[in-house]
Amino acid sequence: MKILVTGGAGFIGSNFIHYMFEKYSNYQIVNLDKLTYAGNLENLKDVEENPNYKFVRGDIADPELVNNLIEEEKPDAIVNFAAESHVDRSILEPDAFINTNVVGTHNLLKAAFGNGKIRFHHVSTDEVFGSLGPNDPAFNESTPYDPHSPYSASKAASDHLVRAYFHTFNLPVTISNCSNNYGPYMFPEKLFPLFITNLIEGKKVPLYGDGRNVRDWLHVRDHCRAIALIIHKGKIGETYCVGGACEKTNKEITYKILELMGKGEEMIEKVADRLGHDRRYAIDFRKIKIELGWEPETIFEDGLKNMIEWYKNNEIWWRKIKSGEYQEYYEKNYARR
Ligand code: NAD
Ligand code: TYD
Numbered sequence: 002m003k004i005l006v007t008g009g010a011g012f013i014g015s016n017f018i019h020y021m022f023e024k025y026s027n028y029q030i031v032n033l034d035k036l037t038y039a040g041n042l043e044n045l046k047d048v049e050e051n052p053n054y055k056f057v058r059g060d061i062a063d064p065e066l067v068n069n070l071i072e073e074e075k076p077d078a079i080v081n082f083a084a085e086s087h088v089d090r091s092i093l094e095p096d097a098f099i100n101t102n103v104v105g106t107h108n109l110l111k112a113a114f115g116n117g118k119i120r121f122h123h124v125s126t127d128e129v130f131g132s133l134g135p136n137d138p139a140f141n142e143s144t145p146y147d148p149h150s151p152y153s154a155s156k157a158a159s160d161h162l163v164r165a166y167f168h169t170f171n172l173p174v175t176i177s178n179c180s181n182n183y184g185p186y187m188f189p190e191k192l193f194p195l196f197i198t199n200l201i202e203g204k205k206v207p208l209y210g211d212g213r214n215v216r217d218w219l220h221v222r223d224h225c226r227a228i229a230l231i232i233h234k235g236k237i238g239e240t241y242c243v244g245g246a247c248e249k250t251n252k253e254i255t256y257k258i259l260e261l262m263g264k265g266e267e268m269i270e271k272v273a274d275r276l277g278h279d280r281r282y283a284i285d286f287r288k289i290k291i292e293l294g295w296e297p298e299t300i301f302e303d304g305l306k307n308m309i310e311w312y313k314n315n316e317i318w319w320r321k322i323k324s325g326e327y328q329e330y331y332e333k334n335y336a337r338r
Contacts, residue, residue: 002025002028002029002077002078003029003030003031003074003075003076003077004021004029004030004031004078004079005030005033005070005071005074005076005078005079005080006018006030006031006033006080007032007033007034007061007080007081007082007083007105007109008033008040008061008082008084009033009045009056009082010034010036010040010041010044010045010056011034011044011082011083011086011188012039012044012086012182012186012187012188012221013082013124013182013221013224013225014032014034014083015041015044015045015186016185016221016224016225017080017082017228017229018030018045018048018054019045019047019048020222020225020229021229022048022051022053025229026053027053028053029053029054029055030053030054030055031055031056031057031074031076032045032054032055032056032057033059033061033067034056034057034058034059035058035059035060035101036058036328037085037097038328039085039087039188041186041327042056043318043321043327044186057070060105061083061101061105061106061108061109062100062101062104062105062108063108064108064112067108067109067111067112068108068111068112068115070112071112071113071116071119072112072116075116075117077119078119078120078121078232079109079113079119079120079121079122080122080124080228080232081109081121081122082124083101083105084105084124084155084156084159085097085098085102085155086152087152087188087190087191088128088150089275090190091150091155092150092275092276092277095151095155098151098152099151099155102155102158102159103155103158103159103162106159106162107159109121110162110163110166110172113172114170114172118171118172118173119173120174120232121166121172121173121174121175122174122175122176122177122228122231122232122235123159123160123163123174123175123176123177124177124179124228125156125159125160125176125177125178126156126179126180127140127178127179127180127181127244127282127283127284128149128150128152128156128279128282129146129148129153129156129157129160129178130144130145130146130148130282131146131147131149131153131279132147132149132279132280132281132282133215133280133281133282133283134280134281135280135281137281138285139244139283139284139285140178140242140282140283140284141242141284141285141287141288142178142239142242146160146161149277150277150279153279160176163176164238164240167238168238173237174238175231175232175235175239175240175241176239176240177227177228177231177240177241177242177243178242178284179219179224179227179242179243179244179284180216180217180219180244180283180284181216181217181219181245181282182221182224183218183219183220183305183308184220184221184304184307184308184311185221185307185308185311185315187221187308188322189319189323192251192254193254193258193308194319195207196254196255196258197258197262197308197309197312198312198319198323200258200259200262200264201262201312201313201316205268205269205270206255206258206259206268206269206270207270207272208251208255208270208271208272209251209272209273209274209275209278210273210274210275210278211252211274212250212251212252212255212271213251213252213280214250214251214278214279214280214281215250215280215282215283216248216249216251216281216282217244217247217248217282217283218245218247218249218254218301219244219247219297219299220245220297220299220301220304222299223245223297223298223299224243226298227241227243227293227295230289230293230294231289231293234293236292241286241288241292241293242284242286242288242289243286243289243295244283244285244286244297245284245297245301246296246297247297247301248283249301255269257302257305258305258309261305261306262309
């Protein structure tokens with residue numbers, strides 16, 4: 002199988018490429034990534050020389066580039082990870098979110114359709130469903146969309162376009178709406194890696210508002226396994242909700258990280274809340290469990306311990322990101338297509 006992965010230099014995309022080569026070493030993967038601030042080819046150093054791997058630097062929002070690449074490569078499937086993904090950035094600068102998440106996804110859909118109806122999997126988020134109250138049932142595949150941030154609104158728009166291409170043009174699509182991921186190669190602007198790396202650096206950790214917002218955490222490898230399963234066995238036209246059965250408040254996460262890193266609560270800095278901060282996300286993953294036999298495997302405390310170890314052992318990786326040095330590397334080495 003030949004797969005075009007978009008956004009493969011980011012957190013989940015790079016974990017997915019590693020996972021796929023581990024499980025399906027004879028597959029070919031073409032990675033199309035713009036290398037925005039969140040894309041980092043150092044995440045893929047160990048697959049660079051693999052003859053089954055090819056990297057192309059380019060923007061999914063460029064329709065000609067996308068169409069030419071798909072025409073040339075003729076992939077059997079496209080897995081779309083490419084996105085602007087950070088809620089706080091979407092509040093400050095929403096334009097890039099519309100361009101990549103909406104226009105970019107649409108370009109991929111058009112090219113998938115125009116080049117022989119290529120199998121298309123779209124990686125989406127639980128944030129499209131909005132925010133839950135403390136006693137509401139978890140999100141599932143029939144929860145109405147109610148996105149609150151420019152990020153989640155742009156992902157919701159892209160999900161609607163993917164479904165429209167299935168219903169209108171018979172494009173063979175699937176969608177996964179996953180809860181918050183954690184694990185290696187996670188960009189240190191997000192809660193887990195920001196807090197872990199700040200503590201290694203002796204800095205405080207900025208906890209938003211009252212710290213009682215709830216997220217449902219899933220280890221990134223479990224997410225990658227779910228996507229691989231959907232690509233191979235998912236029912237065309239269907240959506241699968243993927244979650245960790247691991248609801249935790251940000252305060253709980255913070256205290257756990259502090260405990261595992263041997264630090265005290267004086268390292269917490271309470272900061273102003275995020276605008277429009279969603280209170281609670283939770284996923285009911287019964288459908289993918291029943292239909293495809295998927296469920297989370299990583300126990301949260303084990304996954305978190307491994308993640309902390311990974312950041313301790315890969316200081317060069319995240320220090321280059323925090324200093325901005327990683328971008329100089331690929332500006333020198335990789336031309337834009
Ligand atoms: P990320 O920000 O770490 O990586 C995004 C990647 O996309 C980067 O490599 C970036 O360079 C690339 N990219 C951005 N704009 C592009 C463009 N216009 N053209 C080509 N490449 C572009 O994001 P992530 O956390 O790995 O998330 C990947 C996908 O999974 C996103 O679609 C996101 O919505 C979804 N998702 C993320 C989470 C999570 O917890 N991180 C949870 C559920 C779903
Ligand atoms: P984040 O990792 O940005 O994921 P998302 O907002 O997409 O769920 O944030 C996870 C939670 O952590 C969210 O409730 C906001 C909170 N948070 C903080 O309290 N401090 C921080 O510095 C960050 C980045 C997030």
